[in-house]
Amino acid sequence: MSFVKFAAFVFLCCVFESALSQYIHDCKSAGLCCESVNNTCFVPNARKMNGEVGVCFCDSKCLQMQDCCSDFQETCKARDCIMAEWGEWSQCSNSCGRGRKHRKREIVQERAFGGKRCPTARKSKQACYGEYGCLQQSVEYSREEMAEVGYIMPANYSIWRVSKDYSPQHDIRKNLFFKNFQDNVIPRKPVYRAIFKVTHVGRACQRTQWARVLEKGAEVCVECQPTSMNKRLERCTGHGVFHQETTWKAIEVRNCHGKWKMITHHEYETCNHQGDHDFVLV
Template sequence: MRSDNDTNLDYIFYEFRIQRSVTIMDVSTNRCSCYRWITVTLLISLAMVLSVNASCRGLGKCCPGRDGSCKSPSISKPCYCDEFCTKSGDCCRDYDYFCRKQDCVMTYWSHWGECNGYCGRGRQSRKREVHIPAARGGEPCGKVKQTRGCYDEGPHCRRKEIASILPTYYKSYRHKPNIYSDEVKKERESYCIKYHLTYVSQFCSRDTPWFVMKAGDEICVECEDLAMDRQGRCQGSFPQTSDTWVGIATKNCFGMWRPEGKIIRGCQCGNNHGYDFLFV
């Protein structure tokens, strides 16, 4: 027979074995749970990697029309990068950014700039900028600059009228009799204005008699009845202000003059080539 002490010792050893077994089972259970958690975490990470790769950028191409092979693999379901996906609703999430055509977007035109002519014909331009450049075969950008003709009539122009002049030897063509009319017209009195040339363009040197004109010369310009308006004055015949003149029957001959400051009534200019002219 086992003494009481032996019985107590046996009981103590028995309890120790039971607790040890329970501890081992708990450790095993926790270890299994840990493995399971690691496995789930790896699967989630793999799914995230695959879902990141499920993109048109990851596929590396975009396809026209309907193309079943133009798809990016995914752990759930594939997504597509063809044009048909916009209708079927299964485009990859970066389709719009990576595949859709981007037409050029430009800013509005600016206002027209100042005319570069001085009290006459010139050019003016306006500009715009590229806001979003064309991409992936989109509509290309248009012009960024436009130019058009203009006529300068700014406040710096003292007069809007420009005198047009002809050599006086054209006077004979003005006074040919009208064989188809017996009407006798009373002519108004002519007047003259003398000018000092302050500028003569280089184009005047190409034609006769304009090549004679030089800056500093004094010329006489006559206003006849045929060139007068209803108020009895010729266009551009200002006796007090410097102004611009243009030659008729010539190629781009023009210049500027300064008047002596008075109108000579009942005057007729002579026939000196390059010095006597008619208002037109």
């Protein structure tokens, strides 16, 4: 290239750069917005936020360095992290008994230009009680339950929840309570109940007012509370088997016993604690 051509090329470049500099004078016109410290993310001969003219930057650290271009905060707005809603809980890790379930949430928008960071809690776990794989309540595997006796008392005795007079540590359940829970560990499984139909009843049940309702054909609600649950089984002893006949006995009523058939599945509900056809297992 001859000297004349080279000189012309340099002249044109200077003219182009001068003309270009008239249009590129801030982050927006330069099309720059950069994360973290970026020494290449700058605009020459532009106005800074403090009013000075010179090299200014369009990276997310320029605010800290105090060398941002005048339009940085408007053009490169801080963008906070946005998280999605929590997903559905997973199935309980234990198919029959205590376990854990999990859920998680995804990042919808990453943080940018000094915005709020994403929370570290992107996963959550919770205790659960799996029952979908249990063999209980299946007639084929319920020999233990079929042989058990359900010891019952009126549900209105369960007002120990709000009265110290009926605390399970002091009333007629105290022997059972201290036998099962010497270490004060009570199963976390919630209260559950089922409806039973009385199929047989002994004459001795007529001796006590509350046991007289246990007549043949009567339908009664029977509740299992955590303080009465067998710690090993994490359920009440004698809680019945669906559509099968099992044995019951009335607490503190001598020779008052009989049989009943469980006519509804167990459900996490309570019986009527003021009803005369409502009982709790002990």
